[in-house]
Amino acid sequence: MSDEKKVQRRDFIFTASYALGAVGVGAAVWPLIDQMNPDRSVKALASTEVDISSLEPGKSITVLWRGKPVFIKRRTPEEIAEARDVSVENLPHPEKDEDRAKNPEWLVMLGICTHLGCVPLGDKGEYNGWFCPCHGSHYDTSGRIRKGPAPKNLEIPKYEFVNSNTIKIG
Amino acid sequence: MSNHNYVPSSKLGKWFNDRLPLLTLSAHLKEYPTPKNLNYWWTFGGILTFCLITQIITGVVLGMHYVAHADFAFDSVEHIMRDVNYGWLIRYVHANGASMFFLAVYIHIFRALYYGSYKSPREVIWIIGMIIYLLMMMTAFMGYVLPWGQMSFWGATVITNLFSAIPFFGEGITNWLWGGYAVDKPTLTRFFSLHYLLPFLILGLVILHIWALHVPGNNNPIGIELKKPSKDTVPFHPYIVIKDLFALLLFLIVFAFFVFYSPNILGHSDNYIEANPMVTPAHIVPEWYLLPFYAILRSVPDKLLGVVAMFASIFILVVLPWLDTSKIRSAIFRPIYKQLYWILVLDVIILGYMGAMPAEGTYLLIARAATAYYFIHFLIILPILGKKEKTLPVPPNITDPVLGGSSNPQMVKKKEKYI
Numbered sequence: 001m002s003d004e005k006k007v008q009r010r011d012f013i014f015t016a017s018y019a020l021g022a023v024g025v026g027a028a029v030w031p032l033i034d035q036m037n038p039d040r041s042v043k044a045l046a047s048t049e050v051d052i053s054s055l056e057p058g059k060s061i062t063v064l065w066r067g068k069p070v071f072i073k074r075r076t077p078e079e080i081a082e083a084r085d086v087s088v089e090n091l092p093h094p095e096k097d098e099d100r101a102k103n104p105e106w107l108v109m110l111g112i113c114t115h116l117g118c119v120p121l122g123d124k125g126e127y128n129g130w131f132c133p134c135h136g137s138h139y140d141t142s143g144r145i146r147k148g149p150a151p152k153n154l155e156i157p158k159y160e161f162v163n164s165n166t167i168k169i170g
Numbered sequence: 171m172s173n174h175n176y177v178p179s180s181k182l183g184k185w186f187n188d189r190l191p192l193l194t195l196s197a198h199l200k201e202y203p204t205p206k207n208l209n210y211w212w213t214f215g216g217i218l219t220f221c222l223i224t225q226i227i228t229g230v231v232l233g234m235h236y237v238a239h240a241d242f243a244f245d246s247v248e249h250i251m252r253d254v255n256y257g258w259l260i261r262y263v264h265a266n267g268a269s270m271f272f273l274a275v276y277i278h279i280f281r282a283l284y285y286g287s288y289k290s291p292r293e294v295i296w297i298i299g300m301i302i303y304l305l306m307m308m309t310a311f312m313g314y315v316l317p318w319g320q321m322s323f324w325g326a327t328v329i330t331n332l333f334s335a336i337p338f339f340g341e342g343i344t345n346w347l348w349g350g351y352a353v354d355k356p357t358l359t360r361f362f363s364l365h366y367l368l369p370f371l372i373l374g375l376v377i378l379h380i381w382a383l384h385v386p387g388n389n390n391p392i393g394i395e396l397k398k399p400s401k402d403t404v405p406f407h408p409y410i411v412i413k414d415l416f417a418l419l420l421f422l423i424v425f426a427f428f429v430f431y432s433p434n435i436l437g438h439s440d441n442y443i444e445a446n447p448m449v450t451p452a453h454i455v456p457e458w459y460l461l462p463f464y465a466i467l468r469s470v471p472d473k474l475l476g477v478v479a480m481f482a483s484i485f486i487l488v489v490l491p492w493l494d495t496s497k498i499r500s501a502i503f504r505p506i507y508k509q510l511y512w513i514l515v516l517d518v519i520i521l522g523y524m525g526a527m528p529a530e531g532t533y534l535l536i537a538r539a540a541t542a543y544y545f546i547h548f549l550i551i552l553p554i555l556g557k558k559e560k561t562l563p564v565p566p567n568i569t570d571p572v573l574g575g576s577s578n579p580q581m582v583k584k585k586e587k588y589i
C-alpha cells in the first residue's frame with residue numbers, strides 16, 4: 001500500500017455508516033425528548049370564557065387560563081388617562097396603551113411577571129399599576145414594565161369580546 | 171494503589187476472588203495508605219457518604235406513601251406526617267437530611283479550597299465533586315417541589331423561568347420543562363421521576379470520585395506529596411475508619427437536634443399552604459443552601475445577565491484548578507491566600523444572608539459588592555496571587571519536622587501548626 005492519503009471505498013463506507021447511525025440515534029432519541037413537550041390534553045384547554053358583567057370600574061379579577069393567571073381589569077378614566085399620557089419612546093419596552101387595550105376600559109393580560117414568573121400584586125408599586133414582590137418589578141396602569149429586573153411588559157393574550165358581558169381568552 | 175497481588179486465605183475466598191476480585195478491592199480499601207496528619211476537616215467525605223445513603227433509604231420509604239399527582243401530593247405528605255407509622259420521623263429525617271447534606275458538602279468544599287486539594291494531580295476528583303454538587307442542587311430543588319406547597323410551586327416557577335432568559339429558545343425550553351404553559355401536573359410527575367433517579371447517578375459519581383481519589387491518594391494539611399506507604403502514612407483501617415465514625419457521631423448529634431427539636435426551622439412555613447397558581451407568597455426564598463446563588467442572580471439588574479452570572483459563579487469553581495496558579499497547595503504556607511480565603515468565606519456568608527433579604531436598598535448594594543468580590547477573588551486575585559505571593563518554606567515530609575530532625579529549623583518552631 002502507498003503512504004499517500006487517498007479516499008478509499010472503505011472511507012466512504014465508514015462515513016456513510018456513521019451518518020446512518022447518527023440519524024438512527026437521533027430518530028430514537030427524539031420521541032424521548034418530545035414526550036416532555038405539552039401534550040394534547042394540555043393543548044386542548046386552549047380557551048376560557050369569562051363573565052365580566054359584575055366587575056365594577058377600578059376592580060379586577062384573576063382567572064386561570066392554561067394554568068396561567070390572567071388579569072381582567074376594568075380601568076377607571078384616571079387610570080386610562082395615566083396609561084395614555086406617557087411618552088412611549090422612553091419606556092424599557094415601548095408599547096402604546098392603545099395597542100395593549102383595544103377597548104380602553106378593559107385591560108386583559110397575563111398575570112405573570114416577565115422576569116421569573118411570579119404573579120404581580122394589583123394597585124401597588126410606584127406607577128399605581130402592579131408590583132411584583134419577588135424581585136421588585138413595577139408595572140404601570142397599562143401593565144408596562146417601568147422599573148425593576150423584568151425585561152418586558154405583561155403579555156397580552158389573544159382574546160375577544162363574545163358579547164358585552166363575556167370575554168373569551170385564547 | 172497497593173495490594174494488587176492480594177491472596178485470600180480461604181479456598182472459597184480464592185475461588186471467588188479469581189472470578190470477581192472484590193476481596194482484593196476490600197483489602198485495598200483497608201490498607202489504603204492515608205497521611206497520618208489528616209485533621210477533622212477530612213472526615214466530611216465519610217459523613218457525605220452517610221448522608222447520601224440516608225437520603226436514599228428515607229426517600230425510597232417516602233416514595234411508598236407519597237402520591238405524585240398535583241391533586242393529592244400535598245395531602246399525601248400530610249398523610250405521611252399524621253397517619254403513616256413513623257412517617258413524621260422519616261420525612262423529617264429526609265427534609266433535614268437534605269440540609270445536613272449541604273452543610274457537609276459546603277464544609278467539604280471549603281476544606282478543599284483551604285488546603286488546595288483541587289490542584290494537580292487532583293483536578294478530576296475536584297471536577298467530579300463539582301458535578302455531584304450540581305446534581306445535588308438539582309435533586310434538592312426537585313425534592314422541594316414534591317410536597318406541592320406554596321414555596322414548592324413558586325420556587326419551581328422562578329427557577330424554571332431562569333431558562334426563559336435564553337434568547338429565542340427560552341419559551342420553548344420552559345414549556346418543554348413544564349410539559350405545559352406553567353408549572354402544573356405534568357411538571358410534578360416528571361420532577362418526582364427525576365428526583366428518584368438523580369441520587370443513584372450521584373451514587374455512581376461518588377464511586378468515581380473515590381476511585382479518582384485513590385489514584386494519587388489523599389491530600390493533607392501541609393499539602394505535600396507523600397511517599398506511600400511510608401512512615402508518613404497509616405492504613406485506612408482502623409485508624410481513619412475510627413476517626414470518621416467518631417466525627418459522624420458528633421455530626422449525628424447536630425442532625426438529631428434538628429430532626430427532634432426544630433424540624434421546621436430550616437424550612438419555610440408557607441410550604442404548609444397548598445400550592446395556588448393564582449397567588450405568589452409575599453416573600454419567596456429558596457432553601458438556605460441555594461441563597462448565595464440566588465443573591466448573585468438578583469444583584470444583576472438585567473434578566474439574562476443575572477442568570478449568566480449565577481451559572482458562571484458555579485462554573486468558575488469547575489475551572490478553579492487552572493485559575494489558581496500557585497504551586498503551593500496548603501494555605502498554611504500561603505500567608506496572603508490564607509487571609510483572602512477567610513474573606514471569601516465571609517463574602518459567601520454575606521451573599522447567603524442577602525439572598526434571604528428583600529432585593530432593595532442597602533441590601534441590594536451589599537449584595538452587588540459581594541457578588542463583584544466573589545468574581546474578583548477567583549478571576550483576578552487568584553491568578554495573580556499565585557505568581558506574586560511569597561510563600562513560607564514547605565517541610566519535606568510530615569514526620570521529620572515533628573521529631574525535630576528537620577533540615578529547616580523554621581519549621582520546627584511552627585510544628586504545632588501542621589500536626
Ligand code: HEM
Binds near residue numbers: 227233314316
Ligand atoms: C441526593 C439525595 C436526596 C436529596 C438531597 C433529597 C432532597 C429532598 C428534599 C429537600 C425534599 C423536600 C422535603 C420537604 O420539605 O418535605 C424531598 C422530598 C422527597 N423526596 Fe428526596 N432527596 C434525595 C433522595 C431521594 C430519593 C432517593 C428518593 C426516592 C424515591 C426521594 C423521595 C422523596 C419523596 C417521595 C419526597 C416527598 C415527600 C416529602 O416532601 O417529604 N428522595 N427530597
Ligand code: FES
Binds near residue numbers: 117132134136149150
Ligand atoms: S419574578 Fe417578578 S420581579 Fe422577578
